[in-house]
Amino acid sequence: MKKTSITIDVALDENNVPDQLSWSAPDGGIDQQETHAMFLSTWDKETQESARIDLWTKEMPVDQMRVFVHQTLVGIRNSYMKATQDVEMGEAFQQFCDYFSSEHKLGKAQKTKDSN
16 A cells, blocks of 8 residues: 655744645645645544634735635535535535625636646
8 A cells, every 4th residue: 555645834923823834745746835825624434523724824815815715615516526426416506606706706716726
């Protein structure tokens, strides 16, 4: 069995607020790639609960956070559809994504990098 690692480095300011974020995934060719925000969710099969780590730097502008959240929602919708083929719920989820985009006047800012 092959084993690999993904690492997240967080530099904190004097108030323990993220100042810099970077991540590495050597098998994917990523080495200390700078980022300004990340959402990480995990699933605990035993407790049937998710755990989340949401990080963003103090320099992350609100307008970019809106785009980031929208793209994340679209990505979650796509992952849900791939895993479940639940078309009805997928369409409802897409309607919310479209609503979110419209309310924040994001236009067609739906481009995401698929990590699968």
